[in-house]
Structure formats: C-alpha cells, structure tokens
Amino acid sequence: MSDSHNRSQASARRSDYVWQYEYYDEEPVSFEGLRAHRYSIVIGFWVGLAVFVIFMFFVLTLLTKTGAPHQENQDSAEKHHRPGSCLVDIDGHQDENDKAFSRPLLAGSRSYFNFFISEDDQGQAKQKTEDKRTGKHNGARAQQGNSDRPRGISSSGVDEMEEDIEEAGGCQHLNGLIGEGKIDRECAFLSHFNIPNFVSLDHNSTLGEDDLLYEPSAILERQSRDSHCDVH
Amino acid sequence: MNATSKNQSDCPEVHVPIPVFLTIGVVSLIENLLVVVAIIRNRNLHSPMYCFICSLAAFNTIASLTKTWETLMITFANVGQLEKTEFSESNLNDVIDSLLCMSFVGSFFSFLAIAVDRYITIFYALRYHNIMTMRRTGVILGLIWITCGVLAVLFVKFFYLKVTMICFVVFFIISLAILCFLYTYMFMLALIHARKIASLTASEGGKGALTLTILSGTFTVCWAPFFLHLVIMTVCPMNPYCECYRSLFEVHVVLMMSHALIDPAIYAFHWKLCS
Secondary structure: OHHHHHHHHHHHHHHHHHOOOOOOOOOOOOOOOOOOOOOHHHHHHHHHHHHHHHHHHHHHHHHHHHOOOOHHHHHHHHOOOOOOHHHHHHHHOOOOOHHHHHHHHHHHOHHHHHOOOOHHHHHHHHHHHHHHHHHHHHHHHHHHOOOOHHHHHHHHHHHHHHHHHHHHHOHHHHOHHHHHHHHHHHHHHHHHHOOOOOOOOOOOOOOOHHHHHHOHHHHHHHHHHHOHHHHO | OOHHHOOOOOOOOOOOOHHHHHHHHHHHHHHHHHHHHHHHHOHHHOOHHHHHHHHHHHHHHHHHHHHHHHHHHHHHHHHOOOOOOHHHHHHHHHHHHHHHHHHHHHHHHHHHHHHHHHHHHHHOOOOHHHHOOHHHHHHHHHHHHHHHHHHHHHHHHOOOOHHHHHHHHHHHHHHHHHHHHHHHHHHHHHHHHHHHOOOOOHHHHHHHHHHHHHHHHHHHHHHHHHHHHHHHHHHOOOOHHHHHHHOOHHHHHHHHHHHHHHHHHHHHHHHOOOO
C-alpha cells in the first residue's frame, strides 16, 4: 500500500514537472461540504504575502523618516547606540564646528546609499566625490592645526570611511585597477595621520566614550597596526 | 490519455499557454547570457562582486535553458513528433529535474554570497581587498557549484522521501531569513550613520527602502508560492483546499521563471555595467 502510494506520489511529482500524466491521484478528491471558499488557501497566501511586503516597506520608510536630524535628539539617542559609539561624543561637542565639517560630510552622506539608490544619482554622487576629495584634503590640513586632535581625526576618519564606501558601492570601485589606486592613496593619507580604522561599524568595536577621551594615543597606535596599509 | 476518464474536479488545473513559457524562457536566457558574456569579456569587471553576479546569471541561464528545452520537448511530444519510451522519458525527467534543482539551489547560494559580499564591502571597506581576494572568490564559487550539483542529484534521487522535501523547504526559509536580515541590518546601520552626520534626506532614505523592498519582495513573491506548493504536496495531498492550491502549479512555475528574468535588472544592470 505504501509502495503504491509512493509510486503514485512519484508519478504525481513527475506529472507536476512534465504535465503529461494524470495530475491527480486515483481517487478523486471530494468537494462536498466545503465550509470556506475553494480557493481560500490561495487567497489567504497572496493576501498574507502582500501584507508582508507592504509592511516591510512601511517599516523601512518609517525608519528613514523618524530619524529627523535634530542634534539634541541625536545626542540622547545615540549614547545608547553601541555601533559607532566612537562617533557619539564627537558629534555631541561639535555644534560649533558643524559648519566647518558639514560640507565634506554632507557631500559624503550619499555614499552609504549609493548601494541602494539607482545609478541616476550615482552620476551626481561621483561629481560630489571629486569635489569632496579636494575639499577633504583642505579640511584635513585645517584640522591638523586643531587642538582637539581625536575629534578632527575622527571626522576625517569618517570622510575616509565614506570615501571607501563611496568607492565600494560606486561605479569606480568595480574597476579593480582604479579602486586599488584610490585605496593606496588613502593608505598614504591614513599612515600619515594615524587615523584609526573607523570603517568597521560592527558592534564588536569596544571603543567607548571613556576610551576615546582618556587613551587616544594607545587606541590610535593599536588601530594603525591593524590597519589595511600595514598588511601590504 | 487517462484524463478523459477522470471526473472533472471543481478546481481544474490552470494551464498557462505554452508561448508564455517559451517567451519568458528565451528572454531570460538571452538576458542572463548577456550578463555572463559581458562580465567574462570585460577585464574591468573581474572583481569578486561581479564574479558572484556572473555566477547568479549562469545559474539563471541554466534554469531558463532547461525550462525552455523541457517546454519544447513537451510541445513536440504532444504534437506527436517525438517517440517516447518509458525508459528514456523517466531518465530525461530526472535529468531535467536535477538541472532545475541545481540552478535553483545555486541561485539561492549566489544571492547569499552577493549579500555577504555587499556586507563586507560596506562595513569592512578598508580591509575588503584582504578579506575578499579573487582566490577566495574562486574557491567559494567552486564550492557553491559542487555543492549544488551534489545536492541536486541527491534531491532528485531521493525525492520520494519526506526528509528531502523538508530539507528543501527549510533551506529556502533559512536563505530568505538570512537575506532579509543581512540587507535590513546593512540598511539600518547605514541609516544610523547617515543620521549622525545630519545629512540624510528623505528621498535618499526612501529610495533605499524602496530598493530593499524590491529586492527581498521579488525574491519572496517569486519563490514562496512554489515552496508552499511543495509543502502542501507533502502535507495534505487529499485535502480539497490544498488541491485548489495545487491546481495553480503552472502559474507558480511561471513566477519562478520570471524571477530569472528580473534578476539581471535588480543585480547586474542596477550597477550599470561600466566599460
């Protein structure tokens, strides 16, 4: 009995794929006494799928909208965020420096979303990258004279990261040769300034506010040892 | 041949016309073949990310080729041009089934590889060239292809066991979960960072959300119906509700094939293959 059932299932499977043999089993399925609509599973499945996709879209859009950039809200919220915590106290004290840093940072903000947005915006983003790169080198030199060294380095570290991500997500990174060249330029820049490796936004980063304030040099040395340039 | 003696059930099988299958198959074959050839011939595109996209397109090519071949064989067999023997037919069915299974499992693995590669690109950008070398990419791709080949043969040989079906469905659910999690995680961390530098515009975030929804949405919409079909076939073959769902089998297969059609648009052309 089980053998014939298996065989009929196997032939049902073959008929599923090839649509040649009889599709149904030997005994016809009785449709007597159905309480719900015949296609209730089909309808329920598609409705559930549509709800799921729309719900996912709304959740994602809500995530982008509720993050309205008010500085004071950001400070209180971000102190609870472990990922990127090394940026927390830096942004907190930077109300007065915002105008100085905002232009290169603004231009680089698109880089994370280059991955997501279409290629139409990439053309604009690429142009902005060129402007940002020249602006960044000027800005970095200006920051060198800044007394708050970790803050300045971290901001340019953010620029470094964004430039990396811009390249990684953008068109030119796909060209391996050109990507190598840019990474090498960054390596020179990095080793020159001893910039810590802020790229890994994973929450394994153990840098806290205290670490950054009290032991900046140790962290910088440790991170520069681990950095990309030393491996080459 | 036995259909005429069958009682007509209340949920007759929905037939999709053969030209639809042929059109979708041929168009997706051409598209994916174009992607594969463009990536192989263009030296600038020999980066890990494009290798994974090329592998995805190769699996889709195999899937569309096999599906188109099967449709043609069925058409010729129905018309009477082909001579069928019991032996050759079952062997041919097995070959076609295992090729299809291999390409489906392979495209899942390629999706996962692309998502992991993007994750490393974004969050380990400075060390990306150390983590993802071309040699490692080659090893990963070789492993993927060998695993898919072996899995496909095993799946088809032991299809009648319930364990096989359960493994297949569980594999699909796990890949879906990993894909959604990885992309949502990348999106959220990118959002947090962009918010910190106080420059996220609503349109960019909205576009990011839309792209992410399209990516995971099309994957789910195209693959879930077929897998639910497999589950229903195993769990409730005699239930009338289940039978009404099963009668839509060809529609679900069309959805799967259209995913091979949409894939190049989402993954490859989205990055505008640069020359």
